[in-house]
Amino acid sequence: MATAYITDISAEHKRARRFGLFNAMFGIGFIIGPVLGGVLGDHWLRLPFIAAAVLNACNLLLAFFVLPESREPSRAKIDLAALNPLRPLRWLFSMKHLLPVISVFLIFSATGEAYGTSWALWGSDAFQWNGLWIGLSLGSFGVCQALAQAFLPGPAVRLLGERTAILVGIACACTALVVMAFATASWMIFAIMPLFALGGIGVPALQSLATRQVDESQQGQFQGVLASALSLASIAAPLAFSSFYFVVRAQWPGAIWLSVIALYALSVPLVLGLRFREAVPAAAT
Numbered sequence: 001m002a003t004a005y006i007t008d009i010s011a012e013h014k015r016a017r018r019f020g021l022f023n024a025m026f027g028i029g030f031i032i033g034p035v036l037g038g039v040l041g042d043h044w045l046r047l048p049f050i051a052a053a054v055l056n057a058c059n060l061l062l063a064f065f066v067l068p069e070s071r072e073p074s075r076a077k078i079d080l081a082a083l084n085p086l087r088p089l090r091w092l093f094s095m096k097h098l099l100p101v102i103s104v105f106l107i108f109s110a111t112g113e114a115y116g117t118s119w120a121l122w123g124s125d126a127f128q129w130n131g132l133w134i135g136l137s138l139g140s141f142g143v144c145q146a147l148a149q150a151f152l153p154g155p156a157v158r159l160l161g162e163r164t165a166i167l168v169g170i171a172c173a174c175t176a177l178v179v180m181a182f183a184t185a186s187w188m189i190f191a192i193m194p195l196f197a198l199g200g201i202g203v204p205a206l207q208s209l210a211t212r213q214v215d216e217s218q219q220g221q222f223q224g225v226l227a228s229a230l231s232l233a234s235i236a237a238p239l240a241f242s243s244f245y246f247v248v249r250a251q252w253p254g255a256i257w258l259s260v261i262a263l264y265a266l267s268v269p270l271v272l273g274l275r276f277r278e279a280v281p282a283a284a285t
Contacts (some may be wrong), residue, residue, distance in 0.1 A: 001223070002022065002034055003019070003022070003072075003207065003223045003226070003227075004219045004222075004223040004224075005070045006018050006019060006022060006218045007211045007216075007223070008070035008071050008216075008219065012208075012211070013158075014154070014164075015207070015208040015211055016153045016154050016155025016156070016157040016204050016205050016207075016208035017059070017153055017157075017204075018163065019153065019203075019204035019207040019208055020150060020151075020152065020153030020154065020201070020204035021149070021150055022204075023028065023149045023200065023203060023204055024145075024147075024150035025146075027142050027143075027145040027146030027149060027200075028044075028142070028246040029148050030138070030145075030146075031139050031143060031146070031276060032144040034135070034138075035135075035139075036051065037051075038190070048257075062090075067135060072255070074208055082166040096263040097213070098213055098214070098222070098225075099274060100270045100273060100274055100275075101206070101209065101210050101213055101267075101274060102225060102226070103267075103270055104166075104206060104228075104267045104270045104271055104274070105206060105210065105229050106229040106232065106233055107264070107266055107267040107270075108202065108203055108206065108267065109229060109230045109232075109233035109234070109237070109262055110233040110236070110237040110240075110263060111173075111237075111260050111263050112266060113233060113234060113237035113238050113241065114237065114241045114256065114257075114259075114260045117237070117238045117241045117242050117245070118241055118242070118245050118256045119134070119137070119138060120134045121245060121249070121253075122245070122253050122256060123186075124161075125249060125253040126183070126253045126254060127186040127189075129186065133186070137186075137189060137190070140190060141193055141196065141197070142192050144193045144194055144196065144197035145196075145197045145200050146196065148194075148197035148198055148200045148201060149197075149200045149201070149203075149204060152198070152200075152201050153165070153201050153204035153205060153208075156168070156201045156205065157204075157205050157208060162205045162206075162208055162209040163209070163272075163274060164207075165201055165202065165205035166202045166205045166206050166209070166271050167202075167268070167271060168198075168201065168274075169198065169199045169200065169201045169202020169203070169205065170202055170264050170267065170268065170271075171183070171198070172195055172196070172198035172199040172201075173196065173198075173199025173202070173222060173264065174199075174261045174264055174265075175192075175195060176192045176195045176196035176199065177257040177260055177261050177264075178257075178258075178261065179192045180192070180257045181254035181255065181257040181261075182254060183254065183260050198215050205284040207226075209274065210222070210226065231279075241256065241259070241260075244256060244259050
């Protein structure tokens with residue numbers, strides 16, 4: 001719903017930048033959340049869950065009292081059949097031109113799961129990192145990612161176009177992953193963090209491109225399908241990456257990152273084959 005809201009209130013030329021800001025907030029949360037949870041958990045094991053409930057309550061109050069409606073609510077009677085959770089899939093497969101962009105989004109979502117699944121294990125096995133160094137490395141990555149996604153997607157899309165920005169993001173991420181796979185010292189990981197973060201420009205560019213695949217009346221439904229792809233990736237990818245990691249762990253822990261590159265490679269022909277739907281005028285800026 002949040003991405004559909006951004007689509008509603010943003011002109012097309014501003015969407016990549018705003019999706020970048022949206023994703024940057026996740027990066028900031030990726031830094032603050034674990035630290036806050038760890039500090040609170042040291043005081044009382046249940047305290048992080050109470051804090052999460054309070055933060056969600058704050059979100060509810062902000063949405064209810066502060067956030068304006070993005071468009072005039074429909075007065076039409078609700079079709080109860082539309083609440084069928086499988087209906088969006090039928091709609092998706094009836095519009096075959098959407099399958100490539102959904103597939104790219106699914107692949108991107110799956111690659112993102114690799115870091116949360118394997119980073120701590122790999123850091124411990126490859127460099128004997130303790131909890132502090134694992135936290136520092138993830139925090140550094142989160143800072144670089146947040147800065148990159150907050151400031152770079154808009155200019156990148158203006159200069160390169162959406163398709164090229166996606167491909168540049170893939171190239172930067174894969175270059176960093178190669179270094180990680182073959183790194184022999186931990187300083188190398190910190191040195192490539194800025195390059196790694198540049199890989200983050202691909203997702204906002206993809207989200208911006210995706211909004212132009214359907215008309216304005218279908219944005220909510222389409223963003224729901226994208227969210228479903230993200231959920232599917234969060235189920236399947238951790239299982240796949242963790243299983244592969246324990247296969248290669250004894251011989252070469254860094255091989256896990258080559259599997260991520262292989263997954264990225266699957267997306268390249270899909271990105272090159274994406275069809276661009278003609279731009280439609282945006283009512284809001």
